[in-house]
Amino acid sequence: MEPAIKLTSFSHGGGCGCKIAPGVLAQILKNSNGFPVPKELMVGMETADDAAVYKLNDEQALIATTDFFMPIVDDPYDFGRIAATNAISDVYAMGGxxxxxxxxxxxxxxxxxxEVIGKILLGGESICAEAGIPIAxxxxxxxxxxIYGLVVLGLVHPSKVKRNAGAKAGDKLILGKPIGVGILSAALKKGALDAAGYAALIDNTTKLNKPGRLLSELAGVNALTDVTGFGVLGHLLELARGAKLSAKLNMGLLPLLPQVQNLAEQGYITGAxxxxxxxxGQDVKLADGITPVQRSLLTDPQTSGGLLVSCDPGAVEQVLELFRREGxxxxxxxGEMTTGESGVQVLA
Known part of the structure; x- marks a missing residue:
């Protein structure tokens, strides 16, 4: 049944596609000198990581993050669930x-x-309950x-923090969720997404990235982030820049959500x-044969996207098994991390 009120009609963008574009954001922040950094601040703004981390003592570090956006779907309860899942993900992405x-x-x-606003809040509360935390x-x-979202606080052992800057040359890259959320949301807004496509969209965006806290226990995991508004290409580029390495991404290995390929070929691409x-794009080298549609898949903004893991080759099966065990x-x-100038090479 169509909702009586279409939440997406109130917003100029939806989900993590609302993010300020990376180039504009860089211009905004270029003159920021920051503030004196206390020695306890383990992670700040220096590598555009997923959350700030502050060491409390030898056993605990506090993770702090916030995320909010305009509706990506019309159902208020689903909107609340998606926004809450997305915000909590940053804590998991730090290993917390x-x-x-x-x-x-x-x-x-x-x-x-x-009543509609209340349903949004209830959706967020349901995800927080699933994560085992209160909205305080x-x-x-x-x-x-x-606009709806959360400030989320978490804990992690100081030695178990997983940054987006720790990748090593030779690491394998593992993505935890399929991509295509932005394309599905674009089709939804234009009335072109069927019930199966909507179900896939909701299932993907409301699945908590709980494997992150378990990945922090694995010595072979060197870097961790989550894929959101800048697309898999943008967040991989942040990982490469943080480690001062290059990355190779194999287009043929990227998992896609159902219907995404066909919808992208039909033109359901977001402005983001x-x-x-x-x-x-100036830091990305596309192999011959990469089509405009494939490029759109690489830059497609993900809302509540998957964890992106950089790990030792010997840890690959352990990481994949952990993901599968968690659903x-x-x-x-x-793909993989390599030596060379910071950037991403996309293979066909």
């Missing part, structure tokens, strides 16, 4: 365990019934567009995909 959340809520009060407070504002390429059957090796 979430402990509590605060809600960030901006809603057009004169346009959305309180938050902040609300009257906003022109619907093009903005992503404009922001970092991530599509996890796959997609």
């Amino acid at each position: 365990t979430p402990i509590m959340a605060l809600a960030l809520v901006g809603m057009p009060i004169d346009k959305l019934p309180v 407070g938050g902040h609300t504002i009257d906003s022109v567009e619907p 995909s093009g903005r992503n390429w404009s922001g970092y 991530f059957a599509d996890a796959a090796v997609i």
